[in-house]
Amino acid sequence: MGETMRKNLRLKVQIFYTILTNGYVYGFLNGKIYQGNLKYACVPGLNCYSCPGAVGSCPIGALQAVLNQRSVQIPFGVLGFLFVFGSILGRFVCGWLCPFGLVQDLLHGIPLFQKRKRLPFHSVLKYGKYMVLIFLVCIGSAFLFGGFAKVPAFCKYLCPSGTLFGALPLLTGNKLLRSQAGGLFFWKLGILLVLLTLSVKIYRPFCQYLCPLGAVYGWFNRFSLVQIHWEEEQCISCHACEDACPAGLSLKEISRSSECIRCGRCIRVCPAECLHFRK
Amino acid sequence: MGFLKIYRQKAWLLGTALGFAFLGLGAARGQLEIVWKKAVMICLECIGIG
Numbered sequence: 671m672g673e674t675m676r677k678n679l680r681l682k683v684q685i686f687y688t689i690l691t692n693g694y695v696y697g698f699l700n701g702k703i704y705q706g707n708l709k710y711a712c713v714p715g716l717n718c719y720s721c722p723g724a725v726g727s728c729p730i731g732a733l734q735a736v737l738n739q740r741s742v743q744i745p746f747g748v749l750g751f752l753f754v755f756g757s758i759l760g761r762f763v764c765g766w767l768c769p770f771g772l773v774q775d776l777l778h779g780i781p782l783f784q785k786r787k788r789l790p791f792h793s794v795l796k797y798g799k800y801m802v803l804i805f806l807v808c809i810g811s812a813f814l815f816g817g818f819a820k821v822p823a824f825c826k827y828l829c830p831s832g833t834l835f836g837a838l839p840l841l842t843g844n845k846l847l848r849s850q851a852g853g854l855f856f857w858k859l860g861i862l863l864v865l866l867t868l869s870v871k872i873y874r875p876f877c878q879y880l881c882p883l884g885a886v887y888g889w890f891n892r893f894s895l896v897q898i899h900w901e902e903e904q905c906i907s908c909h910a911c912e913d914a915c916p917a918g919l920s921l922k923e924i925s926r927s928s929e930c931i932r933c934g935r936c937i938r939v940c941p942a943e944c945l946h947f948r949k
Numbered sequence: 950m951g952f953l954k955i956y957r958q959k960a961w962l963l964g965t966a967l968g969f970a971f972l973g974l975g976a977a978r979g980q981l982e983i984v985w986k987k988a989v990m991i992c993l994e995c996i997g998i999g
Contacts, residue, residue, distance in 0.1 A: 703989070704989075709988040720991050727985070735987035735988075736983055746971045747978070747980035747981050749971045750970070750971030754965055757962075821994055825994050832992075833997060841996065854998065893961050893964065895961040
């Protein structure tokens with residue numbers, strides 16, 4: 671496989687997958703959403719089901735929908751999707767199959783500002799995504815925030831993917847919805863703008879610090895089927911992989927760390943070809 | 950050590966099997982219906998209106 675082809679493979683997969691899972695063109699044209707049976711299933715990435723083009727359900731939205739039920743229940747169905755995707759792919763989903771990850775990647779490619787891999791206090795801030803998962807997605811949706819009516823707290827107060835792929839296209843194409851947009855919409859729009867601006871300078875700030883789905887898949891990274899393997903005996907210790915890693919991981923952390931999104935940049939730059947995707 | 954290595958190599962299989970078992974259990978409890986009902990209506994919270 672040619673070098674250019676290899677370099678662009680991930681981008682091509684990301685674009686193809688985003689179009690595939692958001693391909694309901696009628697929805698974009700009419701300000702409506704898809705209502706077919708495919709929405710019984712969750713897609714692997716963070717993909718708002720209120721995006722006019724979405725043909726599947728967002729796993730985090732689905733998790734909250736079950737937790738929002740009047741009777742508290744363990745969301746086995748959604749956990750099933752997460753276990754299957756996580757066990758096979760781990761955070762490969764984040765690197766290759768997440769539409770919001772693609773947006774952040776594209777913004778990071780803009781030649782503005784001096785690029786940084788991480789925010790200051792990264793070692794503390796990286797736990798933010800676990801806090802979001804526990805307090806907003808789980809506890810927030812099951813007990814708090816809504817008073818008597820439970821609400822999907824993450825979707826309502828934080829999710830920038832919902833604002834970008836759901837709110838903006840729907841409000842553009844639907845006059846009735848546009849007339850109802852108020853303070854909450856502008857709060858979410860503010861979060862989206864901050865994250866998109868940060869993405870130009872920092873590598874994937876939402877994925878590194880806030881994404882609850884990344885927190886879930888990170889747990890599976892240690893044993894998922896898709897791994898990046900390191901042939902230690904072939905390694906010439908040039909550290910090219912560490913320099914290239916957008917998440918700033920060390921050689922020993924690559925692949926097994928919960929922060930590795932399997933982008934494959936380390937594999938591409940290794941002169942000794944001692945890193946590769948393999949079971 | 951050998952057992953641990955094999956266990957780690959095959960843990961994804963266990964996780965996948967558990968995932969399908971959870972999926973079946975969730976479907977039997979009507980949870981996929983809950984997800985579908987939520988996903989086919991415009992989620993006002995998601996778009997910052999609700």
